[in-house]
Every structure is written in C-alpha cells, then in structure tokens.
Amino acid sequence: MMLGYLLARAGVDVTVLEKHADFFRDFRGDTVHPSTLEVMHELGLLEDFLKLPHQKVTSAGARVGDFELRVADVSHLSTHCKFVALMPQWDFLNFLSDRAKRFPSFRLQMQHEGVDLLRDGATVVGVEARSPEGPVYIQAQLVVACDGRHSTMRPAAGLQVQEFGVPMDVLWFRFSRRAGDPEDVLGNVNYGKGLILINRGDYFQSGLIIRKGSFEQLKLDGLDMFRQTILRIAPYLGERAGEIQSWDQIKLLTVRLNRLRSWHLPGLLCIGDAAHAMSPVGGVGINLAIQDAVATANLLAEPLQRGQATDAMLARVQERREFPTRVTQAVQANAHKLLERVFEGGDRPLKAPWQLKAMARVPGLQRVTGHMVGIGVRPEHVAGAARREPQPEWSLKKAAVQAGALLGAVVATIRALRG
Numbered sequence: 001m002m003l004g005y006l007l008a009r010a011g012v013d014v015t016v017l018e019k020h021a022d023f024f025r026d027f028r029g030d031t032v033h034p035s036t037l038e039v040m041h042e043l044g045l046l047e048d049f050l051k052l053p054h055q056k057v058t059s060a061g062a063r064v065g066d067f068e069l070r071v072a073d074v075s076h077l078s079t080h081c082k083f084v085a086l087m088p089q090w091d092f093l094n095f096l097s098d099r100a101k102r103f104p105s106f107r108l109q110m111q112h113e114g115v116d117l118l119r120d121g122a123t124v125v126g127v128e129a130r131s132p133e134g135p136v137y138i139q140a141q142l143v144v145a146c147d148g149r150h151s152t153m154r155p156a157a158g159l160q161v162q163e164f165g166v167p168m169d170v171l172w173f174r175f176s177r178r179a180g181d182p183e184d185v186l187g188n189v190n191y192g193k194g195l196i197l198i199n200r201g202d203y204f205q206s207g208l209i210i211r212k213g214s215f216e217q218l219k220l221d222g223l224d225m226f227r228q229t230i231l232r233i234a235p236y237l238g239e240r241a242g243e244i245q246s247w248d249q250i251k252l253l254t255v256r257l258n259r260l261r262s263w264h265l266p267g268l269l270c271i272g273d274a275a276h277a278m279s280p281v282g283g284v285g286i287n288l289a290i291q292d293a294v295a296t297a298n299l300l301a302e303p304l305q306r307g308q309a310t311d312a313m314l315a316r317v318q319e320r321r322e323f324p325t326r327v328t329q330a331v332q333a334n335a336h337k338l339l340e341r342v343f344e345g346g347d348r349p350l351k352a353p354w355q356l357k358a359m360a361r362v363p364g365l366q367r368v369t370g371h372m373v374g375i376g377v378r379p380e381h382v383a384g385a386a387r388r389e390p391q392p393e394w395s396l397k398k399a400a401v402q403a404g405a406l407l408g409a410v411v412a413t414i415r416a417l418r419g
Ligand SMILES: Cc1cc2nc3c(=O)[nH]c(=O)nc-3n(C[C@H](O)[C@H](O)[C@H](O)COP(=O)(O)OP(=O)(O)OC[C@H]3O[C@@H](n4cnc5c(N)ncnc54)[C@H](O)[C@@H]3O)c2cc1C
Pocket: 017, 018, 019, 020, 027, 028, 029, 030, 031, 112, 113, 114, 115, 146, 147, 148, 149, 150, 151, 152, 153, 172, 252, 253, 271, 272, 273, 274, 278, 280, 282, 283, 284, 285, 286, 287, 289
C-alpha cells in the first residue's frame, strides 16, 4: 500500500490488488516505528495520521527471572516522533489507501487475488488474478510482489528461498489492563517461556513465546495448565488469567525467518515479507516492509514514468535493501539463541545470568537498542518524484476552469467596450 501510494504520488499508473474484501485481519503487529513516522512526516501525512487512535510507547523493559532491566529506549531519537505508535494495521492501511485514492493514477482492487504471473518469454508482463467476476488479466510494466510471508508470486516466479531455523512460535491473545499495570512494552521471561505484554490502552496485547511446534502439546495439557503457566510468569495478572476461556481466543504465529537469494526477475520485484520473512523479535517486520517500499519508489518511480525500469534497476533495490535485512535478521537469529537457552532451562524458575546483569549496567545501551529498533539500519527517506508535493487533479482542473472563466470575462468586457 505504501509503494502504491508513493508511485501514484509520483504520477505512475499503479494498481494494488488485495485478495480480501477489507483490511480487517487478525492481529499482525501494531507497531509503527519512528522511522515509519518520519516517512509519514516527509510525505506531509503525519499530523492527520496521528489523529487516528493510537498509544505511544517510548521504552521496552524485561523481567528475566527476578531481575528487571530496561531493554530499549527511543525517547532520545532525532526523528520527529520519539515514540513507537501502536495502531492496528487496518487503520494504517485504510488511512494510506484513502490518501492514495486521491491520486488519479491509483487503483485499489479488493477481492482480487493474484494467482499467477503472465510472461512473455523470460519476462514477467503482468498477473492473473481471481476476482468475484472471474479471472482478470492485468498487464504491467512491473509487478511488485508484496503479498507477505505466504507469497503466491514468489513460488510462481520460481525464486529460491533461504530458510533459517527458528526455535520458537508465538501465541497471541489479550488480557484487560488496569491502573497500575506497566505502561511500556514488557517482556517477562521465566519457567522456560517468554510473555510479552504490549500496552494497548484498556487491554494488553499479549504474546507467549513457546518452543517451536509445541502448541499442540499445550492444547493437550489443557486451558487450566495454560492459565497457570501465564500466572507463574506474570503473577500480577491475577484472576485475569481466567479471561482466557477458549483456544479460539489464542492465535498461533508460526515464526519464520527467511530471505530470497534474488528478489527480482525481469518484470518482477519482491519486497517486504515476500522477499524476507522476519521474526517478531524487535517488532520490525512492518517497518522493514515500509522501508523497502520507500527505497523501491525512490529508485524506480522515475524509470517507471519513462517506461524504462530495467532488471538492473530492480537489482539496485535488492542491493540497497538486502544489507539492512541481513543485519536485522542476524540480530534476530542471535536473540533466538538466547531464547533457546531459556527453553533448555525447562519448566524451572529462571536465574538471570551475570552477563545480562552486567550488560544492563552498560550506560547508553538502551539507546543503542532503541536506535536499532526505532530507526534500524540504513533508514530510507522519501526522495525524487514521490517527495515533490503532488498537484492534485482537482486543483489543476479548478485552475483551468478559473482561467477559462477569467478569459471569458475579459473577452466579454472588450466586446462590451467596443460595442
Ligand atoms: C501474528 C503476527 C504478529 C506480528 N507482529 C509484528 C509486530 O509486532 N511488529 C511488526 O513490525 N511486525 C509484526 N509482524 C510481521 C508483520 O505483520 C509483517 O512483517 C508485515 O506486515 C509485512 O508487510 P508486507 O506488506 O510485506 O506483508 P503483509 O502485511 O503480510 O501484507 C500482504 C498483503 O497481501 C495480501 N495478499 C496475500 N496474498 C495475496 C495474493 N495472492 N493476491 C492479492 N493479495 C494478497 C494479504 O491479504 C495482505 O494484505 C507480525 C506478524 C504476525 C503474523
């Protein structure tokens, strides 16, 4: 959606296909980081965007066994917003699509599911989509696959994926929040598991980090045991553990960490999760996808306007974005190793290692992690055609009508004077 917005703003004809009828999905992460908010500022959208309901988070902490520490702090960043905005993805997507629809070259086609690529020899020249009216064939100078971690387009293209092993899955659910509960994001690690509590105003978005593939066993152990597990890790939740009454309230995120070797073919580019599925560590998936979109628009908007987006230019998008992706995934993989140690500790009370206690005392470390999470590696800034203030069609039309009216009035006055 962000790429669609940016390209349309630069005057490129763009069609966004979305397979669902709306953007209202299960929880998929609500974190809009300072780097994304900075992009919104550069586009002149920030003020209106922040009028949507959201919570502001400036720091994240963790309780490891009985030891408490501050993990990340974004309040010092040099960006306009020194906080992470927590906002449901559907609000973000509806906001962007509403703004994009104001550009005449933007089209959003809901309930259009891309099912295959159209090719001319080795070059991708469009997509076949399934719609309520039957199959649709859309020709395009460039197809950008932004269809997420379960991308249909990347297997259709035959692009090779590198999978990196991941030791964990995450279960997402909600608990009500009360006065006196922690304000910021809090990770609780104990008894062989991790519980993340994200302040969403009147409720906590909660994620239980479990050993990969162990969800079925947890279900067999029963809901009572599940509630006890939660209470052992975060006793202050008290009787709120009882709010979990059914497994339907719990959504499994099967965590994956992977990356395409090549993100492009002639006529096709993959970005976001379709190019690199991220782990939830740091909550950076949305922001990496946005950064990919900005880099793509910066590099391709003008060539696309001229009809000259070559494969070499698509390669430049990968060159630009692969480095930040690799670094972020490497950091996530290291965090996974620490989690593996927690899982190995089993169902026993955890004792925080001395290394962690020593690290917590290093001055400024929270700021470094805050920078890594809030801004990330190689932040993108909107440039080129998408950066320029667009001239909405209606104002041009209005100007033309006004100029015509003025000319008519001048001619009528001259005629009247002559007559
Ligand atoms: C449970 C969960 C929790 C997460 N928590 C966080 C978090 O806290 N912070 C964070 O930053 N990230 C989080 N993530 C990851 C984050 O959601 C993704 O990294 C991010 O949304 C990737 O953006 P994207 O645009 O590449 O793909 P997506 O957001 O997955 O968007 C893909 C879109 O394409 C549509 N689509 C799919 N296939 C087709 C098709 N064939 N044709 C047409 N449309 C199609 C989908 O409906 C969807 O709207 C979480 C993910 C999950 C699943």
